[in-house]
Amino acid sequence: MTDIALQTHGLGVKYGTFHALADVDLRIRRNSVHSIIGPNGAGKTTLFHALTGRVRASSGRIELDGRDITNTSDDDRVRLGIARSFQVTSLFPNLSLRENLRLAAQGRTPWQALAPWRRAESNREALATADEVIGRLALGAVANRLAGELSHGQQRRLEVGMAMASRPRVILLDEPTSGMGIDDIEAMKQLIRDLGRDHTVLFIEHNMGIVMNISDMVTVMRLGRKLVEGTPAEVREDPEVQRAYLGNMITGDIA
Amino acid sequence: MNPLDKPPVQLGLALLTVLVLPLVLKSGILATEILIFAMVVAACNLLLGYTGLLSFGQGIFFGIGTYAAGICLTRWSIPVPVVLGGAALLGALTATLVGWLSIRRQGVYFVMLTLAFSQLFYFVAYTFSDLTGGDNGLLGVPRPSVGGTALNTPWAYYTFVAVCFVTVFALLVMVTQSTFGRTLIAIRENEGRAAAIGFPTRLFKIEAFAISGAVTAFSGALHAMLIGVAPLSNIEYHTSELILIMTIIGGSSSLFGSVLGAGFYLLLADALSTVWPRWLLLLGLVLVTVALFLQRGLWGLVERGYDLIFRRGRSIDSETPAKEH
Known part of the structure; x- marks a missing residue:
């Protein structure tokens, strides 16, 4: 088995003529915590929908453990080992x-x-x-x-x-801390970190404290494209990221 | 969970019904009709209460079963168990088709599709009068015989139907308790989530339709043998409506609620129709009352009564009217 659990090549999703997602290449390492950040409308949730099969990719390829799952239905993907949580509790x-x-x-x-x-x-x-x-x-x-x-x-x-x-191998969490109080956030942080020990965790998050604290890798998205990818430290230092999106928020490490 | 909803209690209540009906009713025909409709309504409940599907197509399956029995028993002498099995199978197949096409849409559109199928099948039955007898229906459907003696007296046939009823009711209890039944409840609760955790929800709905259709057609066949006719009215849209009304009056949170719904409706209709020809008007008032004040139906009333008498003070939190649906 390769070291890469989930991989996309040139993934794109179109809603009508609108490109919600374009040319996204992702490589998610096995048993790592990988976060996706970006402003509203950056295509983060669409990316999740495409990865779980809720929407079909209009272009590109998705591979789970080296196996092409681009045309696999959503419930079949669950059986192959992809699971997700929802941004709005469901x-x-x-x-x-x-x-x-x-x-x-x-x-x-x-x-x-x-x-x-x-x-x-x-x-x-x-x-x-x-x-x-x-x-x-x-x-x-x-x-x-x-x-x-x-x-x-x-x-x-x-x-x-x-x-x-x-019992997924890859677990996708869509804003797991949305609407949470401080105590709950701390518990969630522990939980995600714990999950990362035996799962590949991909999560969307707005709380920079959590992102910088527990991620192994961070992907920054903007307007449906990948802007920057790297370790939390690299992303924090990246001038383009600072200019485009994060500004000063990124320096705060508190959860 | 209310202890009355436990499977052994539900089954016990069904058995009790079978034993009590002959003691309190003079007419064996009416008692038999109650048991037949109790099965039909319980099958409708599987769709409405457990899966959250309001189907106006139940009359189709009832009519199909009626005609299956009518045609087989008046033209050929096919053994009754084979006819009943065949009617159930045909009902399941028809329901699979209707379900498969209808569940492609949700909410109001789903309801309208089942309604459209209901009309469609009615006119098919009306048109092919060579087979169905059209307006006149098929006359002279014989009663079954057991061990050489025909069950010609109403109470003899009642016994036959009672055995069928208890068996079918037990099977339906088993279905609702199974991992399948519990998945149906999950689909009713939150279909998107059920799909996200890996359940092919369409397949589950189609299977619910098939089971419901099988039971309904089976009962339709029993009904033809009860009244000796396979009438066109059994496949009419009005029958679908009747079945739904009984289901809602009885309450869709437990299977025995369906027995109550069927019994209540038929007994009330029997009593009212002798005193006033416009009795349906009064029935309308009953339905309005249930819709406004008794959203869990008669069964909800029974549950509340039980809580008042046996669990007063304790576990008030299990009484949560906010969760009525």
């Missing part, structure tokens, strides 16, 4: 936290779930995965609460947990 609000995670774990073997005679509890692996993720999210105390009744910070963590439960 859970099953009237189901318990544990059931949310059990479903996400079951999503790896969805054909099994088509059998109307098979009991949900018979998939012990999914139950074990759900419990393991609950432990890693540190949400054991509220595991039987309805997802809709959890606090915002807990819901955001569960949102990341939904991606973890499919």
